Amino acid sequence: MFEKTQEDSEEIIKAFVNQLPVDLVSIDPIWKEIGNRLVIVSDSMMSFFTQSACEIAQHVKINDKTGTAESGALFNQENVPSETAFYSIVRKGPSRNENSFKPIEVLEKKIKEKNYLFQFGADAGTGLGYCTTYLTKTTHKEGESNNG
Numbered sequence: 001m002f003e004k005t006q007e008d009s010e011e012i013i014k015a016f017v018n019q020l021p022v023d024l025v026s027i028d029p030i031w032k033e034i035g036n037r038l039v040i041v042s043d044s045m046m047s048f049f050t051q052s053a054c055e056i057a058q059h060v061k062i063n064d065k066t067g068t069a070e071s072g073a074l075f076n077q078e079n080v081p082s083e084t085a086f087y088s089i090v091r092k093g094p095s096r097n098e099n100s101f102k103p104i105e106v107l108e109k110k111i112k113e114k115n116y117l118f119q120f121g122a123d124a125g126t127g128l129g130y131c132t133t134y135l136t137k138t139t140h141k142e143g144e145s146n147n148g
Helices: 006-019 022-027 043-052 103-113
Strands: 055-062 069-079 117-119 130-132
Antiparallel strands (some): 055 069, 117 130
């Protein structure tokens, strides 16, 4: 089995940071420093962190009319640690209909309207799920597929 060294990890992180869109890195102070905040961990270490380092909060649904707990309405909520950085690729494919709903454009408009603050999931009233969110457009190199 191939073991990665510290030097290997640093090279991988540097290569990842160099692939980030320039406008993302220039706009957001967290992403400017992302190369100093990333670590590469093994699958077993990641499993350990997800099982032991994520907060699990138990809740019970309250009946609005009675103000008491509803029977059988206990649920768990898993929260990622504060300051967790996520990076994802969202692709837009070609439209099948010129007059069709354009979800990427709607999302982009909403994000800009809220000054790039976006809330994922429920619990907006508790302050959970708020993220600084950017959508960037990328161009493809000659010879690569461009589906949107």
